[in-house]
Amino acid sequence: MTHCDDSVLIPLHVFLVFTLKNLWQIAQFDDVVYTIKIKTVGLLKKNIKSEEKVILKGITGMVQPGEMLAMLGPSGSGKTTLLTAMGGRLGGRLNGYITYNGKPFSNHMKRNTGFVTQDDVLYPHLTVTETLVFTALLRLPNSITKEEKIMHAEAVISQLGLVKCKNSIIGGPLLRGVSGGERKRVSIGQEMLINPSLLFLDEPTSGLDSTTAQRILSTLSDLANGERTIIMTIHQPSSRLFYMFHKVLLLSEGNPLYFGKGSEAMEYFSSIGYAPTVAMNPSDFLLDLANGVSTDESHEHQAMVKQTLVSAYKNNLADKLKAELQEVNDFNQIQEGFQDKQFGRWATTWWQQFSVLLRRGLKERKHDSFSGLKIGQVLVIAIISGLLWWKSKLSHLQDQIGFLFFVAGFWGFFPLFEAIFTFPDELMMLEKERASGMYRLSSYFMSRMVADLPMELVLPTIFAFITYFMAGFKATAANFVYTLIALLLNVLVSGGLGLALGAVLMDLKAATTLGSVLMLTFLLAGGYYVQHVQPFISWIKYLSISHYTYKLLMGSQYSPQDVYPCATNVSHFCSVAEFPAIKQVGLDGQPLAALALVIMVVAYRLIAYVALMRIGVTK
Numbered sequence: 085m086t087h088c089d090d091s092v093l094i095p096l097h098v099f100l101v102f103t104l105k106n107l108w109q110i111a112q113f114d115d116v117v118y119t120i121k122i123k124t125v126g127l128l129k130k131n132i133k134s135e136e137k138v139i140l141k142g143i144t145g146m147v148q149p150g151e152m153l154a155m156l157g158p159s160g161s162g163k164t165t166l167l168t169a170m171g172g173r174l175g176g177r178l179n180g181y182i183t184y185n186g187k188p189f190s191n192h193m194k195r196n197t198g199f200v201t202q203d204d205v206l207y208p209h210l211t212v213t214e215t216l217v218f219t220a221l222l223r224l225p226n227s228i229t230k231e232e233k234i235m236h237a238e239a240v241i242s243q244l245g246l247v248k249c250k251n252s253i254i255g256g257p258l259l260r261g262v263s264g265g266e267r268k269r270v271s272i273g274q275e276m277l278i279n280p281s282l283l284f285l286d287e288p289t290s291g292l293d294s295t296t297a298q299r300i301l302s303t304l305s306d307l308a309n310g311e312r313t314i315i316m317t318i319h320q321p322s323s324r325l326f327y328m329f330h331k332v333l334l335l336s337e338g339n340p341l342y343f344g345k346g347s348e349a350m351e352y353f354s355s356i357g358y359a360p361t362v363a364m365n366p367s368d369f370l371l372d373l374a375n376g377v378s379t380d381e382s383h384e385h386q387a388m389v390k391q392t393l394v395s396a397y398k399n400n401l402a403d404k405l406k407a408e409l410q411e412v413n414d415f416n417q418i419q420e421g422f423q424d425k426q427f428g429r430w431a432t433t434w435w436q437q438f439s440v441l442l443r444r445g446l447k448e449r450k451h452d453s454f455s456g457l458k459i460g461q462v463l464v465i466a467i468i469s470g471l472l473w474w475k476s477k478l479s480h481l482q483d484q485i486g487f488l489f490f491v492a493g494f495w496g497f498f499p500l501f502e503a504i505f506t507f508p509d510e511l512m513m514l515e516k517e518r519a520s521g522m523y524r525l526s527s528y529f530m531s532r533m534v535a536d537l538p539m540e541l542v543l544p545t546i547f548a549f550i551t552y553f554m555a556g557f558k559a560t561a562a563n564f565v566y567t568l569i570a571l572l573l574n575v576l577v578s579g580g581l582g583l584a585l586g587a588v589l590m591d592l593k594a595a596t597t598l599g600s601v602l603m604l605t606f607l608l609a610g611g612y613y614v615q616h617v618q619p620f621i622s623w624i625k626y627l628s629i630s631h632y633t634y635k636l637l638m639g640s641q642y643s644p645q646d647v648y649p650c651a652t653n654v655s656h657f658c659s660v661a662e663f664p665a666i667k668q669v670g671l672d673g674q675p676l677a678a679l680a681l682v683i684m685v686v687a688y689r690l691i692a693y694v695a696l697m698r699i700g701v702t703k
């Protein structure tokens with residue numbers, strides 16, 4: 085395990101030099117109700133019913149700039165749901181109002197809002213520094229220089245006590261890297277970098293020792309004191325941590341039980357008859373109450389305790405809170421126009437995003453792209469097929485055609501299955517980064533296409549160099565280049581199909597299954613296996629990648645006037661174009677076949693792009 089240094093501390097204001105004026109946010113949530121439809125399945129799967137479940141049952145509250153709000157409650161009480169709703173990331177039926185300075189969450193706010201999810205979504209092969217520097221380069225505005233952005237990243241590393249592991253890789257399930265707590269701090273650092281005016285954190289201290297948790301909360305408290313608004317869910321804070329929060333919201337099964345100052349919570353519950361009998365950590369006491377557990381033996385059983393507390397909230401707190409909200413709303417109306425849209429949609433230009441994403445992508449995936457296993461696999465297949473077809477002769481035309489069709493098939497399946505993983509593997513990262521308005525989809529998409537291109541093209545080229553001459557095909561530069569172009573087009577189209585399937589389905593199992601069905605269909609319809617196809621199904625070849633590739637590969641070797649020795653008597657020659665397997669597909673229409681493949685190269689990628697547009701969109 086890598087241990088990080090906690091000793092280097094730089095006060096927050098030293099690096100948050102680009103604090104922007106008038107970016108404070110008053111967060112208000114008024115009577116928030118969230119309902120979902122769930123399917124209940126009976127034991128015998130006969131009674132599948134769809135029913136409504138109310139997750140949030142009228143939550144009201146307000147957080148001012150400079151304040152930290154903690155949402156407390158037992159597991160399943162709705163904390164994450166409320167946080168997600170407030171962060172503008174929740175789809176479905178949400179009633180009530182969630183506003184910032186009186187306005188709903190907007191796309192413009194994305195860039196100025198930080199959201200730390202419960203699970204850390206980070207690239208496993210990047211180091212701590214690389215992770216934060218790339219984020220800084222993408223998220224910080226161009227009003228500061230590249231060097232300053234890097235300095236900000238370094239300062240956040242110090243602030244979060246990550247100096248000693250700054251050059252360690254993040255790691256993942258199968259790759260040992262920094263510890264879970266350090267990973268959490270990197271996720272928090274990514275959001276702190278932008279000095280957001282609104283910061284949401286889902287259980288930022290879970291899994292951390294209390295000293296580290298305290299350090300993180302102090303850092304966040306510093307941030308709040310700089311007029312930022314911080315909202316977090318937290319599981320069971322120690323009393324030290326509890327008193328760091330300015331406001332506390334206690335939830336129980338989606339009901340609010342308390343909203344107000346943390347320091348006044350115990351007083352409130354005492355006033356309605358629920359006081360701890362022994363000195364207790366306030367959060368333990370509040371969680372007991374939210375679970376219906378009262379220390380006073382005279383109290384009713386759990387359901388009754390909860391019910392009493394819900395009613396007490398309605399009678400004592402609800403109206404007071406509404407009045408407070410109204411007061412602030414009136415103030416907001418006076419201030420209308422004061423908070424203009426200071427932020428453009430993006431922090432950086434298209435090219436900056438493209439080049440940072442390209443560098444980051446190449447770094448993160450170099451192990452995968454240049455994997456010895458993958459290169460070895462292609463080399464072995466190339467050499468084996470080269471040996472099997474060693475110096476094949478024109479008189480063995482069937483063998484030569486078989487080889488061409490094998491090439492079309494192998495270089496259809498291989499890139500297809502490589503590309504299918506691209507977007508499902510990136511889904512979580514894409515959701516996280518797009519939801520925070522980090523970059524345009526087009527710059528991300530292009531960076532992925534370009535980053536993958538070298539390996540996508542190099543491997544089939546090596547394959548062609550090895551097998552072409554071993555198998556004794558026409559040894560002229562023109563013939564070889566023709567073959568290579570056909571092969572590379574095949575690779576690009578099949579890769580595009582993989583990208584589209586992955587992006588549309590976002591499910592590896594479904595995408596690989598459908599991918600193999602489609603590719604097999606394309607191979608069967610390619611014209612090699614079956615030559616007498618009924619008219620009602622013969623159109624299928626026009627959709628087949630293998631058909632066009634096979635046609636082009638044959639065109640690269642044979643022309644209509646070519647002849648081959650077609651009998652044991654070598655002086656007897658037949659026309660190549662009349663050979664049944666060639667005649668069926670035909671040597672004509674070469675430019676059209678190439679055009680069809682070029683259209684597919686673009687079309688499949690367009691489908692993938694459109695499918696990705698739904699990811700990370702603010703609902």
Ligand SMILES: Nc1ncnc2c1ncn2[C@@H]1O[C@H](COP(=O)(O)OP(=O)(O)OP(=O)(O)O)[C@@H](O)[C@H]1O
Nearest residue numbers: 120122139157158159160161162163164165166317
């Ligand atoms: N899409 C959904 N489908 C089914 N149930 C859901 C869905 N979203 C939320 N829930 C349910 O809503 C309730 C609240 O969930 P939420 O994740 O907000 O709780 P939580 O308080 O954050 O819990 P934890 O502390 O365990 O993270 C849970 O009972 C959960 O099962």
